[in-house]
Amino acid sequence: MRVPVSWLREYVELPADVTARGLAAELIAAGLEVETVDEVGADISGPIVVGRVLEIEELTGFKKPIRHCRLDVGSANGTGEPQNVICGARNFAEGDLVVVALPGAELPGGFAIGARKTYGRVSEGMICSAAELDLWEDHEGIIVLPESAGEPGTDAYGLLGLREDVLDIAVTPDRGYALSMRGVARDAAAVYGVPFHDPAEGLDDPAAVGTPGAGYPASVTGPEGASGAAICSTYVLRGATGFDADAATPLWMKRRLALTGVRSISLAVDVTNYVMMELGQPLHAWDRAKLRGPVEVRLARTGERLETLDHVKRGLDPDDILITDESGPINIAGVMGGLDTEIGLTSTEVLVEAAHFDDRHIARTSRRHQLSSESSRRFERGIDSRLQLAAATRAVRLLAELGGASVEDGYTHIDLGAPREPITMAADLPGRIAGVAYPRDGVRRRLTEVGCTVAESPADADVWRVTPPSWRPDLTDPNDLVEEVMRLEGYENIPAIPPRAPAGRGLTPSQRLRRAVGRGLAGAGFTEVLSYPFVGERDLDGLQLDADDDRRRAVKLANPLNDDEPLLRTTLLPGLFKTLVRNVGRGLADVALFETGLVYASKPGAPERAPMLRVDRGPTAEELASVEAALPDQPRRVGAVLAGDREPSGWWGEGRAATWADAVQAAREVGRVAGVELTVRAAQHAPWHPGRCAALYAAAPGGDAAEILVGYAGELHPRVIAAYGLPPRSVAMEVGLDRIEQAVTPVRAPAVSTYPVATQDVALVVDASVPSGDVEQALRDGAGELLESVRLFDVYTGAQVGDGRKSLAYTLRLRAGDRTLTAEESTAARDAAVAAATERTGAVLRG
Template sequence: MRVPVSWLRDYVDLPADVTARDVATRLITAGLEVETVDELGTDITGPLVVGRVLSIEELTGFKKPIRYCRVDVGEANGTGEEQHIVCGARNFSEGDLVVVALPGAVLPGGFAISARTTYGKVSEGMICSPTELGLWEDHAGILVLDQGLAAPGADAFELLGLRDEVLDIAVTPDRGYALSVRGVAREVATLYEAAFRDPADVKLPESGGEGYPATVADPALCSRYVLRGVTGFDPQAPSPMWLKRRLAMCGVRAISLAVDVTNYVMLEMGQPLHAWDRDKLSGPIVVRAAREGEQLETLDHVTRTLDPDDILITDKSGPINIAGVMGGLSTEISELSTEVLIEAAHFAETHIARTSRRHQLASESSRRFERGIDSAMQLAAATRAVSLLAELGGARIEAGLTHIDLTTPREPIVIAADLASRVAGVDYPPGTAATRLRQVGCEVVEDGTTLRVTPPPWRPDLTDPNDLTEEVIRYEGYENIPSIPPRAPAGRGLTESQRLRRSVSRGLAGAGFIEVLSYPFVGHGDFDALQLDTDDPRRRAVTLANPLSSDEPLMRTTLLPGLLKTLVRNVGRGFNDVALFEVGLVYQPRAHAPERAPILTVDRGPTEAELGSLRAALPDQPRRVGAVLAGDRQWAGWWGAGRAAGWADAIEAAREVGRLVGAELTVHADQYAPWHPGRCAVLHAHGPQGEVAVGHAGELHPRVIAAYGLPERTVAMEVDLDLLESARTGVVAPTVSGYPVATQDVALVVADSVPAAEVEAALRAGAGALLESVRLFDVYTGAQVGEGHKSLAYTLRLRAPERTLTTEEIAAARDAAVAAAAERTGATLRA
């Protein structure tokens, strides 16, 4: 909302030395977001005066019509002589008053005016158009002033209001009253403790008969409806300069007098209005909900199919307006309209908001309706509009009017008198809350330690004690609330789970991964891209009631979609070697949970039953760790060739998480979407209930890679951190022996189907307590081991903590390890 300070001063007695920046500072401290303060006219300097055109000589022989004018500028040029000015505009005549920029003036854009020869004549200045003066956009030509407005030579700066300051306020959804000069003026008057003159304080008409017939079908759609009409309106009457100037400063383009008046009143009072050509209406007006399949061609020449949730204005011909959003084309005001009917109404905010979004029609009217307007303003606004039409357009105001009032009184809000002090932590003097709430416009009845507060009709956002408390605190000044940092109780710090999560994040970062945070929202298309089966439990997701995007209406059940999209974004920006990880929650709906969580009141703490209903509606939220890799895992350089990331790196990332948690993971082949069926591993940990699957790792399926546009052979892993935490065995400090180590290499031949992890486990079990570590250092397949077999070569490190091992002990441990591998996996020693 753009608010000229000169317009504010019409309603607030601000001190003369108060600038727009001073006002902006006060408003910001009170909670309004003033984005900028625009200083208009500061780029115009030099002599800018009123002139009277004495004569016009038409110059010929040029490609376009050119006029050579004699202009009286009084004594402004220092000589009192006529100015000779060349001009190409055609919309002025001899005797007209115009605005003249004399030599030495500078117009917007740094356009300097000087005496110069053009079209064979010396032009001693310029006759200006509204656009050239920065007043408003107008391509009709020269600005022609009303006769008698000023004498030739008068200064045009003050006359035209060229210099002004405009507050540009970003109005939040809860402060709809600030979408009007009236609302901002009331706020400024309170902040400066200055007198406030309400523009809505107009003389309301007494009942002078029936107005245009109208009915409201449902009070829930429209609680107040007003119609006022004028006759004999001059459709050719121009909008006065002051009206067009104020509209332009507020960012509204002037169209015609009837439309400009409705826009002006809307900006002034915050009440959207609509003007009809009454001759185009047929029969009584009915305010109702749309019916299935109804259509309306709106003012933007688009035929729209209406929704039963839309509020319509109709007559015998059918829909003529989408209420609060846009009018219909068939009844619009034209340049021939002499009978004008003004509508002012209070429509339901939620209906207007949904309609505006549904039809993608965001108008100045819908912007105000959906934030909440004054429910008692309609008659005053309509009266103000018809008065302006009569004053400026020569119309006659009809005595009859339509006023349908279906409003209900607002119930008082009971609030503790010291609630604001307790919330802010500031001891406000007694009576502060009552005083501040009365300044807001509330009716306050003091009853001992409580207040019964009835909010004014222009503040529909005040609905509970906390809203009222905010009003008290913001007027007392947020800056006056002391900053007292909370103190952590001694002896407390991070929980065990928090330390564990930080350890995992640091460990993966140390392993070369970069942590990312993704939005927890996904769509059905993500499940399709992951190649999940129709009965996959991950497709059962929590649905958002009000999603940020219609493409992502679900809460994630896996971390992979966010990680894969982040990977694609990085690769698209030239980072081809990427290793990312994320630690976050996934959301799994519970069976038989209610569809929606209950909304609790905020005036008290929840009961145990209410807390139970909340917990029952919440989904399970296990914590996961996910990682994705693409490109080279090891870069090439002078040290040698690089290595591309492979399925083993994804498995190693998962095992690293296990080591950081303190849980040993075992790896087995598996088939699980979205991984490649031949390059997927399931990861197990030993928990309280025995072996439990905690996640998967490996190379992604080619269809998944194609669906997301990932680099070829992208790998990923995802493990359940909560399950890992429950399976942790704790960290045991290793025993360090000072005696020498003995190493033994064994090469075992096994079938291709035997996992290397099973062979390693067998070697560990057979070697016994003397085995310090076992490492796989070679895998061989070929003619020497036979088809369908492979050779696995391991290094066994043996050591005793209290003595040097003998040759016999070393051989016995080695033979026992080989025997165990043979018994469990069918392994044979390779010759």
């Protein structure tokens, strides 16, 4: 909602020293989201005045008609002499008042005005159009002012509203009242504690504004077996006859509509839009001569169609609320009018409609037909349910005042609404919730300022019965009333007291593990990313998953954000792949990313649809059990992806491209920070390359030989790389953090030996198919308790070891906790390790 501050001041007596930015800050503190303060016309300067056309000379011999005009600009030019101006517009005549920019003025866009010779004459300024002054959209030529504009030489800034401060407010769904000058003014008056002048005051008294029941015939028909209030609680029709179809919209109304973002169309339409912006009540005007018989409000019937004002023929849904006459549908209620009954340039009989339609119907209709209008936006958020008569009366009176129409005394007023029920609230509830001692009178005053009626309960003076106003349909609960008090008293006045954490509590072991994993991978050179947990079948196909792969049993969302991604992810890899592609596309060739997050595994036998719980009571044990059965398992995983160089090149030498070993090392880093040692074995598992895929295992707690499969790592399959557009030879890993946590055993502090270490190197020749991890494990078991660590430092293949063979060189670190090892002891430990490797893997000690 765009709110011109000068217009707002007509309804609220703001102090003279209040600036637009100060007002915006106060409204923000009161809960309205003022996004910007636009200083409209700030780029206009210099003399812009009213001028009278004294004489027009038509110049000939040019490609287009040119006029040399002599203008009376009073003493604004400093001499009082007529001003000579060249102009090509044709929509003015001698004697008309126009807007003149004199030399020294500057118009929007940095357009400086000066005296210059053109078309053989000297032009001393410019006669301005609305577009040149950025007033409103207009293609009819220059502005012709009414005689009431003032004498020649009168300053035009105030006359046209050239400079204006406009608040741009993002109205949240619960504050539909703020989609009007009336609603914002009421909040501004409450914030500053100044009087508020309601523009609808005196217009809602049925006896004072005309004769009810004597207007155009209308009826409201509800759904089968239901009251008409289910679709329309209030319906008002008011007529105006003898309307001058040629009457122009006054400049002040055009300007205000333009500042609020509404395009001027014609006086009849502009009046309905003006009242909507002023009061917040959407209106619709018909050419009454085009109506056929009584008007009926009802739901659409199957097969009905309507051509709307945008010249689109629309099929109607039985959920759409329609306005109909004997010819059929003439309006989609609250959304858009029909083409056949629109106000034309020759319409002289106007029928104005004001109604209170059901907000849910309007919201569904707007989305169904993809028609979001100013009217539908207001109906969706909830409008004043008692404003319809006042708004229609305001509109027809403006038609009479500005268009010479006669307001019909009789009008139609169908009222099916029920009075609002009071809300019972303890008088001290706002103070107890906010933690602030609000005075009792202050609470009552704040509730009254927003329009509530406050009465004490007859049984208990400390209990209030608060009746919300008709323009606040969002106030339905005592806590809603508390929020009104808190926002007007000032959220900034609520003390910020951080809660005191109970002693002995802190992060859970799972939380500590997640943080440690993040720090560990970040320290290893990875960058953390967060991906949306939504995927589509195309993503799963890109992973080259088999048809019976468990990862294809994904949970489908009933209302996805994107129709192409309706599934909850069963693996972190698609999101990581897309993020990798995005970064590479931005010029980052060397990328290492990781993500920690939940995946969603559908339970076998789970229902296709999760049950919908009732909202008017708490769920039963059976309902909770049904929800639990429908919820997917949500294990937590860690994934990583690498592409490009893992070690950069530089003056120290060439870089090193990321390989499958780096993906395995990333998984081992996760295990290291968890205190779990991972065992690596060759495997085949999509989406990894069959020959470059490692399965990662952790020893199960308890000391037995059982192992837990925690994940996979390696180089991605070429088909996966092609499907996602990844760089060649990209590598990735994914491990289950929950499974690693299961393998965590209590950490015992190692005994620190003060004796020196003994180092033994061994080189073993094995078949190329033997995993180095098996050889390493054999060395560990054979060396016994003296072994402190074993590290693979070289792998060799070539003629010296023979085809199909490889040489693995290890460093064994041996140490005893109670003595210095002798050469014989360290050699014996090494020989025992070699013997174990020979027995298990067929290794031969390389000479």
